[in-house]
Structures are given as C-alpha cells and as structure tokens.
Amino acid sequence: MTRPTMEDVAARAGVSRALVSLVMRNSPKVSEHRRRAVLTAAAELGYQPHAMARSLASRTSNIVGVMVSDLRNPFFADVVEGMDEAARRAGLELILNTGRRSATRERTALESLLGFRPGGVILLSPVLPASAIRDAAARCPVVLVSRTSTSPAVDTVNDDGELGAALA
Incomplete structure (x- = not known):
C-alpha cells in the first residue's frame, strides 16, 4: 500500500x-x-x-539527531528523556541512534544521522575521534554531552564531577 x-x-x-x-x-x-x-x-x-520533504523545501529542519554511545547507561536514558521533553516544547523531533561505545559504529551512526540533514546533532559521551566530531560540526551544529572539545565549532555540556563527588 x-x-x-x-x-x-x-x-x-x-x-x-x-x-x-x-x-x-x-x-x-x-x-x-x-x-x-x-x-x-x-x-x-x-x-x-513528509518531514524530510518539508525540511528540504524550507531549507530548515526540526530534526535533532542524537547519538547515544551506550543505551545501557541509565544516566543517558534520563538525559534523552530531558532532551525529548525540551525538544517537543520547542517544536523539534529527536532521531536516536547508538554507537555501542565503538568508534567505528559511532562514525556509522553519526553519518546516518547527518543523512537526515538535521538542524543539529547531540553526541552523548562519544568515543569518536575529535576529527570526526569537527567534520560533523562543519555540516551542522554539534553539541557534546559528557565530553570536552577544544574546537570552537563544538558546544559541550558537562557536569562538575569534583563538586558532585564532594556533595555525595
């Protein structure tokens, strides 16, 4: 049909x-x-x-790609739920993929997400090489969660591990 x-x-x-x-x-x-x-x-x-056709016609995207490095990590489940709630309030849709903590698999997952021509990509604790992250940032905005970057084209979101340990 x-x-x-x-x-x-x-x-x-x-x-x-x-x-x-x-x-x-x-x-x-x-x-x-x-x-x-x-x-x-x-x-x-x-x-x-058709969301993809709409994105192509308008040259904008309401899609945000999310690459979760480890689906078994409960921290990431909470982060994704929070992102989903914030995205929906902003009129955005998340597309999720996983890298299984493998740089090769993560590269494939990231390329798949970029194929949707998203408005941005969020990478949760990737093990990808910095060069692959910089290459992705040349194609769309990239945010790293739980990983730092020296690239000015990549935004990061990290916790304060020392303060968290002291508070615990």
Missing part, C-alpha cells in the same frame, strides 16, 4: 497541491472553509506530511 500524497489530498478536497501545502504549514492565508476541507481529506486518506 502506498502512502497518500499531497496530490491525493488535493484531489480529494478539490483544491490545488499548493493550497494543501499552505494548510499543512498552518498558513493564515487559507480560509477556514478550505482548511477544513483539506484537513478532512487528509484525515480520510490517512495523510501524514
């Missing part, structure tokens, strides 16, 4: 593809009558906007 397209929605609603696009982008330039017709047709067909 093929996924319904904007053209399918337009045909069902009796409008142009361009109008369907405006409705899906929540443009104020559409009358309420036409908006309802398009949304009804989309619901009847089970239409879902």
